[in-house]
Amino acid sequence: MAEVRTADAEKTGTTERSGDEGRVVKRKLKDYRSEVKPTWCPGCGDFGVLAALQRALAERDLDPKDVVIVSGIGCSGRLPEFVNAYGLHVVHGRALPAAQGVKAANPDLTVIAVGGDGDGFAIGGGHVPHAVRRNQDITYIVMDNQVYGLTKGQPSPSTPTGMQALRRSVSMPKMAPYEGVLEGQLNILAMVIVYGCSFVARTFSSQATEMAKTIGRGLDHPGFAFVHAMSPCPTFYNTYDPWKESFMPLPEGWDTGDRIKAIDMAMEEVGDGVFHSGVFFQEEYRTYTDKLQDVYTKAYGDEQATIDALMDQYA
Amino acid sequence: MDQLDLTIRIAGENGEGVLTVGDVLAEALARSGLHIYTFKNLPAEIKGGASMTQVRVQDTPVRSPGDALDILMVWNQENYDIHVGEVKPSGVVIFDPDECEADESLALTQIAVPLQKITKTVIKTMKSKNVLAFGILTTFLGIPVEAAKQMVAESRWGRRKEFLESNINALKQAYIYVADNDIDLGLSVPVNQRNGHAQLIMTGNDALCMGALAAGCRYYAGYPITPASDVMETLAKAMPRVGGVLMQTEDEIAAITASIGASFTGAKVMTATAGPGLSLMVEALGLATMEEIPMVVVDVQRGGPSTGMPTKTEQSDLNLAIYGAHGEAPRIVIAATNTEDCFYTAVKAFNLAEKYQTPVIMLSDQHLSQRAQVMSRPDLSRIEIVERKQPEVNGSVSPQEFDRYEMTDDYVSPMPLPGRHGQHYVATGLEHDEHAHIDYSPEAHIRMTEKRHQKIESAVNEPGFVQRYGAEDAQLGLIGWGSSEGPILEALDRTLAKGYKVAALIFKMLQPLPEKEARAFIESIPVVSVVELNASGQFANYLQGRLAVSLKRFNIITGLPFKAGDIEEYIEGVLQYG
Ligand SMILES: Cc1ncc(C[n+]2csc(CCOP(=O)(O)OP(=O)(O)O)c2C)c(N)n1
Ligand code: SF4
Ligand SMILES: [Mg+2]
Numbered sequence: 001m002a003e004v005r006t007a008d009a010e011k012t013g014t015t016e017r018s019g020d021e022g023r024v025v026k027r028k029l030k031d032y033r034s035e036v037k038p039t040w041c042p043g044c045g046d047f048g049v050l051a052a053l054q055r056a057l058a059e060r061d062l063d064p065k066d067v068v069i070v071s072g073i074g075c076s077g078r079l080p081e082f083v084n085a086y087g088l089h090v091v092h093g094r095a096l097p098a099a100q101g102v103k104a105a106n107p108d109l110t111v112i113a114v115g116g117d118g119d120g121f122a123i124g125g126g127h128v129p130h131a132v133r134r135n136q137d138i139t140y141i142v143m144d145n146q147v148y149g150l151t152k153g154q155p156s157p158s159t160p161t162g163m164q165a166l167r168r169s170v171s172m173p174k175m176a177p178y179e180g181v182l183e184g185q186l187n188i189l190a191m192v193i194v195y196g197c198s199f200v201a202r203t204f205s206s207q208a209t210e211m212a213k214t215i216g217r218g219l220d221h222p223g224f225a226f227v228h229a230m231s232p233c234p235t236f237y238n239t240y241d242p243w244k245e246s247f248m249p250l251p252e253g254w255d256t257g258d259r260i261k262a263i264d265m266a267m268e269e270v271g272d273g274v275f276h277s278g279v280f281f282q283e284e285y286r287t288y289t290d291k292l293q294d295v296y297t298k299a300y301g302d303e304q305a306t307i308d309a310l311m312d313q314y315a
Numbered sequence: 316m317d318q319l320d321l322t323i324r325i326a327g328e329n330g331e332g333v334l335t336v337g338d339v340l341a342e343a344l345a346r347s348g349l350h351i352y353t354f355k356n357l358p359a360e361i362k363g364g365a366s367m368t369q370v371r372v373q374d375t376p377v378r379s380p381g382d383a384l385d386i387l388m389v390w391n392q393e394n395y396d397i398h399v400g401e402v403k404p405s406g407v408v409i410f411d412p413d414e415c416e417a418d419e420s421l422a423l424t425q426i427a428v429p430l431q432k433i434t435k436t437v438i439k440t441m442k443s444k445n446v447l448a449f450g451i452l453t454t455f456l457g458i459p460v461e462a463a464k465q466m467v468a469e470s471r472w473g474r475r476k477e478f479l480e481s482n483i484n485a486l487k488q489a490y491i492y493v494a495d496n497d498i499d500l501g502l503s504v505p506v507n508q509r510n511g512h513a514q515l516i517m518t519g520n521d522a523l524c525m526g527a528l529a530a531g532c533r534y535y536a537g538y539p540i541t542p543a544s545d546v547m548e549t550l551a552k553a554m555p556r557v558g559g560v561l562m563q564t565e566d567e568i569a570a571i572t573a574s575i576g577a578s579f580t581g582a583k584v585m586t587a588t589a590g591p592g593l594s595l596m597v598e599a600l601g602l603a604t605m606e607e608i609p610m611v612v613v614d615v616q617r618g619g620p621s622t623g624m625p626t627k628t629e630q631s632d633l634n635l636a637i638y639g640a641h642g643e644a645p646r647i648v649i650a651a652t653n654t655e656d657c658f659y660t661a662v663k664a665f666n667l668a669e670k671y672q673t674p675v676i677m678l679s680d681q682h683l684s685q686r687a688q689v690m691s692r693p694d695l696s697r698i699e700i701v702e703r704k705q706p707e708v709n710g711s712v713s714p715q716e717f718d719r720y721e722m723t724d725d726y727v728s729p730m731p732l733p734g735r736h737g738q739h740y741v742a743t744g745l746e747h748d749e750h751a752h753i754d755y756s757p758e759a760h761i762r763m764t765e766k767r768h769q770k771i772e773s774a775v776n777e778p779g780f781v782q783r784y785g786a787e788d789a790q791l792g793l794i795g796w797g798s799s800e801g802p803i804l805e806a807l808d809r810t811l812a813k814g815y816k817v818a819a820l821i822f823k824m825l826q827p828l829p830e831k832e833a834r835a836f837i838e839s840i841p842v843v844s845v846v847e848l849n850a851s852g853q854f855a856n857y858l859q860g861r862l863a864v865s866l867k868r869f870n871i872i873t874g875l876p877f878k879a880g881d882i883e884e885y886i887e888g889v890l891q892y893g
Contacts, residue, residue, distance in 0.1 A: 065736065
């Protein structure tokens with residue numbers, strides 16, 4: 001069923017479906033709820049991320065058949081199951097390559113990759129710069145709880161180092177002798193900006209409306225959009241209280257077109273003990289699909305080669 | 316001379332151009348209606364080190380690289396010393412007297428041709444040394460100068476018009492030198508049956524790429540690795556011309572998971588690698604089995620373990636291909652036997668993947684992937700292409716009612732595709748029920764395990780994956796798989812002609828195992844031996860485990876392919892001395 005999107009509908013999010021005339025009733029959040037009840041612990045931040053994503057999808061009235069949510073392994077990786085859309089739940093750390101395969105094979109799909117901080121920046125960390133380099137139109141939501149939730153409380157690459165963690169009076173009992181972790185904390189946001197990502201934003205699961213808006217902007221961004229979704233794990237590393245204190249919006253009139261400023265901000269805020277929310281950086285670059293289209297045009301113009309013609313080179 | 320059968324080797328310093336001479340000679344002979352089979356042995360370095368290229372030419376299809384050499388041309392002392400021992404007693408050595416000293420004590424015909432000096436003093440362009448060498452070979456093969464000129468003009472040396480004249484001159488100098496020195500080997504290779512461009516000259520990797528495209532492959536992801544890189548390189552050129560996507564990923568894990576993602580949307584996908592890459596892909600292979608995602612994974616085997624011997628050949632990834640998984644993750648494993656078969660096996664790999672919704676591992680190896688052979692142009696209109704089972708488009712079944720993993724008679728369930736079917740579901744590597752919902756109950760795990768296994772087992776009935784050859788009342792049976800088919804069958808023919816009672820059974824499907832054929836063969840022949848290029852006898856162990864039989868083995872681990880002569884000797888040895 002082809003969808004016709006008018007210029008106006010683009011703004012309002014209203015969609016007319018051909019063959020479905022007269023039905024201008026938009027999908028609602030509940031239309032993106034699957035029959036599977038979330039298995040997360042009560043109070044898990046991931047509930048907030050799920051609801052925000054569903055809201056963003058509903059606002060865009062996307063047909064669930066055209067949406068693919070790809071995830072790795074972790075508590076956060078279970079998210080696709082709870083959304084009424086296509087889902088591809090792969091192995092630990094590989095949500096990004098799988099999502100890129102989906103998008104490359106069918107660029108018409110709305111592709112969203114989700115997963116945890118460990119999934120994305122420990123085991124899967126090697127894939128992030130390359131997903132950024134390819135700049136496919138994919139939204140990647142990292143649900144960062146600064147801990148391994150599913151495996152019950154080990155530190156992750158984004159766990160604060162040593163005393164810093166303690167100052168926030170958040171305990172990680174499994175790491176007690178180390179007073180946190182010995183390794184330094186990875187600055188996920190700064191890394192992604194430095195990689196050259198075309199859209200970088202941060203948001204907090206306790207700020208529902210804001211999060212839905214930020215994820216929505218990521219979905220609308222034509223290119224690889226990185227959404228750093230802070231999402232506490234009350235069971236193994238309860239950061240609700242300190243995060244509520246340290247979250248603040250980016251300064252009024254923030255220039256999203258300045259990558260250097262964005263890097264500075266992402267570096268400085270760590271020392272200041274704050275998290276800024278909002279879009280740190282956004283710029284439109286040509287996507288992988290755009291560039292591939294040029295290659296096609298150059299390679300065969302209007303007509304594709306037959307396999308017989310390709311075999312001529314061996315004759 | 317009854318049947319034409321010459322094995323010609325050219326050896327020199329890597330990077331000097333010996334490989335080009337071999338390539339042009341092979342192509343020229345193939346265009347003249349003859350059958351060729353090339354064999355290269357290269358150092359892993361980009362430049363430097365001893366390298367050699369070999370062409371075996373026959374008037375019927377060639378099945379193995381050739382045993383001892385009929386003609387050896389060496390450009391320097393190092394290569395003379397390495398290769399001279401492999402020349403037949405009746406063979407000829409061509410050497411450059413300014414670069415190397417021949418061992419006079421050898422009872423061989425040794426002909427001095429000052430390649431370097433002629434190039435420097437008469438031709439005066441060093442680049443043309445290759446053409447001179449080529450001309451020396453064509454003269455010795457009895458190819459008339461006019462035919463040789465046409466060969467040069469049609470080759471890569473003729474492509475740039477500004478060099479053509481000096482290249483033809485270099486060729487002429489070869490004929491002049493040989494005539495002046497009155498050298499005649501008495502050979503006359505028939506090159507008058509020109510078939511021009513009717514036949515295809517391909518390597519195994521070329522053929523598998525074309526087979527994949529013919530089968531409908533439109534997404535490829537890969538990471539460079541010897542000897543599989545040229546699959547990606549060939550497809551990089553071809554994919555844009557057919558509207559496909561080629562992605563060079565950051566590693567093999569990304570390659571296989573990206574392929575899984577692409578196949579999830581309905582694309583026919585492939586990734587090719589060698590042992591180290593296949594090792595990295597193992598976890599995701601299990602995922603593809605679990606989610607029932609069709610895909611083709613090519614493993615061009617090379618010498619292992621670890622980084623091993625990247626430019627050498629071996630059949631040593633069989634265990635990994637069959638068993639490489641945590642939990643139990645059955646998949647189909649097939650192997651190609653020769654260049655032409657790489658084309659058709661690739662087509663079959665896609666058809667099996669789509670039909671059974673499973674990963675299919677196609678095994679090739681360094682030697683098979685890199686050597687050139689002649690094949691008939693495939694008639695694409697006669698190739699059967701299988702599409703995957705899908706639900707009806709615009710079907711009214713709601714996602715809530717739809718069972719992605721429905722238990723069907725053949726254990727294969729219709730697969731909805733995003734963007735196409737309204738029956739969206741979540742594919743997961745966690746155990747699930749028919750509805751794709753996560754389910755760890757004993758019942759679900761038992762049912763789904765059976766589904767995954769039975770589906771693969773039923774593929775054993777696919778025709779054309781196991782073939783018996785030779786004597787009905789054989790005293791010795793040889794079992795082989797994949798690329799050892801050629802040398803085994805050539806050895807079989809030679810020993811049958813000598814009156815030995817031998818037979819062979821060649822497997823192209825390794826998992827599921829064609830047990831019936833294996834058992835019938837093993838039970839009907841007193842002595843059965845498994846012939847493979849590995850140390851432990853991986854296929855022999857597998858057969859023994861599955862069939863509870865005891866088998867002899869013949870293994871070599873030189874990093875080089877089997878010669879027919881190796882197997883011929885083995886057969887005679889077993890039948891004479893037991
Ligand atoms: C290859 C592999 N190694 C280890 C694991 C175990 N494992 C599952 S999830 C996980 C970490 C989860 O942490 P994160 O990605 O932050 O997700 P969260 O649960 O916090 O949402 C680990 C180590 C696995 N599933 N696969
Ligand atoms: S363990 Fe933590 S991250 Fe996992 S569901 Fe529970 S609260 Fe959420
Ligand atoms: Mg986490």
